[in-house]
Amino acid sequence: xxxxxxxxxxxxxxxxxxxxxxxxxxxxxxxxxxxxxxxxxxxxxxxxxxxxxxxxxxxxxxxxxxxxxxxxxxxxxxxxxxxxxxxxxxxxxxxxxxxxxxxxxxxxxxxxxxxxxxxxxxxxxxxxxxxxxxxxxxxxxxxxxxxxxxxxxxxxxxxxxxxxxxxxxxxxxxxxxxxxx
Amino acid sequence: xxxxxxxxxxxxxxxxxxxxxxxxxxxxxxxxxxxxxxxxxxxxxxxxxxxxxxxxxxxxxxxxxxxxxxxxxxxxxxxxxxxxxxxxxxxxxxxxxxxxxxxxxxxxxxxxxxxxxxxxxxxxxxxxxxxxxxxxxxxxxxxxxxxxxxxxxxxxxxxxxxxxxxxxxxxxxxxxxxxx
Numbered sequence: 001x002x003x004x005x006x007x008x009x010x011x012x013x014x015x016x017x018x019x020x021x022x023x024x025x026x027x028x029x030x031x032x033x034x035x036x037x038x039x040x041x042x043x044x045x046x047x048x049x050x051x052x053x054x055x056x057x058x059x060x061x062x063x064x065x066x067x068x069x070x071x072x073x074x075x076x077x078x079x080x081x082x083x084x085x086x087x088x089x090x091x092x093x094x095x096x097x098x099x100x101x102x103x104x105x106x107x108x109x110x111x112x113x114x115x116x117x118x119x120x121x122x123x124x125x126x127x128x129x130x131x132x133x134x135x136x137x138x139x140x141x142x143x144x145x146x147x148x149x150x151x152x153x154x155x156x157x158x159x160x161x162x163x164x165x166x167x168x169x170x171x172x173x174x175x176x177x178x179x180x181x
Numbered sequence: 182x183x184x185x186x187x188x189x190x191x192x193x194x195x196x197x198x199x200x201x202x203x204x205x206x207x208x209x210x211x212x213x214x215x216x217x218x219x220x221x222x223x224x225x226x227x228x229x230x231x232x233x234x235x236x237x238x239x240x241x242x243x244x245x246x247x248x249x250x251x252x253x254x255x256x257x258x259x260x261x262x263x264x265x266x267x268x269x270x271x272x273x274x275x276x277x278x279x280x281x282x283x284x285x286x287x288x289x290x291x292x293x294x295x296x297x298x299x300x301x302x303x304x305x306x307x308x309x310x311x312x313x314x315x316x317x318x319x320x321x322x323x324x325x326x327x328x329x330x331x332x333x334x335x336x337x338x339x340x341x342x343x344x345x346x347x348x349x350x351x352x353x354x355x356x357x358x359x360x361x
Contacts, residue, residue: 057333058264058292076272076284076288077331077341106312113314119268119291124309126238146338148204
């Protein structure tokens with residue numbers, strides 16, 4: 001029970017300082033994430049591939065880096081991450097990573113009507129759009145710019161085994177409290 | 182005092198930093214644009230027919246266009262030590278009667294090995310349904326065709342480029358009368 005003795009010996013001031021440190025680490029992580037989102041103009045600048053529909057380009061657990069500059073039109077062959085708004089049944093919005101197959105640009109507004117397809121799927125995505133005839137800019141989270149394999153597998157493991165997530169979080173919190181520099 | 186935990190933490194932190202530096206170096210080293218591959222390309226496209234019909238998912242009756250193309254080219258220069266695959270795709274572009282500019286991929290091919298990168302394709306039909314934003318190709322401009330590629334790295338940024346384009350645009354064929 002040495003660890004608990006340590007906490008008891010620390011005193012209130014020291015304990016609070018450790019808590020502050022831990023919260024500081026969390027806050028700076030969040031700041032970096034949100035700052036990156038601001039620079040890349042996307043709600044999630046880094047995503048993990050969850051399905052095999054883009055194999056052999058992307059496999060489950062690969063990490064993708066996204067940007068979504070407002071003034072840059074999408075191009076054919078770009079790989080984009082999109083989210084279809086929830087329908088009446090309230091089904092969850094799952095972000096999908098697929099390649100752009102068709103773009104139809106309207107003459108006055110320059111609005112782009114987009115159709116996508118997964119490299120590993122036999123047909124295009126029209127059946128995934130929940131009745132929408134085309135994807136538009138508002139549905140698109142970002143365009144894939146960079147690629148890093150395997151690294152995202154940790155998050156998939158944590159989603160598949162939630163106990164792992166809680167164990168990891170709990171362990172980190174305990175360590176932050178106990179450890180003294 | 183060095184506990185086992187401290188040693189483990191130090192070693193793993195050091196290995197992580199090494200891996201991150203390595204990934205960064207690979208990314209920087211493969212930043213330069215890929216070599217030009219347009220000098221050894223033949224691309225020709227011939228119009229086949231336009232039919233109208235109804236297909237699942239695409240709603241009411243609409244026109245579908247059919248083209249055939251020949252392509253031969255050498256993509257081997259695109260394969261370097263950080264190339265995982267090359268995605269090759271044929272793009273049709275035209276403007277329809279309402280002024281909508283359309284870009285449609287009608288065929289694609291994933292090339293995963295340098296040995297398979299010399300392609301010779303003849304009399305190939307379009308792989309994906311070629312349809313307009315409206316329901317008809319009537320009074321559309323002629324179609325241009327361009328072969329594009331996308332290089333997927335093992336680690337790093339994705340690169341895009343053009344392989345070749347046809348010199349003269351192709352006219353949409355007249356719609357065939359329905360047989361039924």
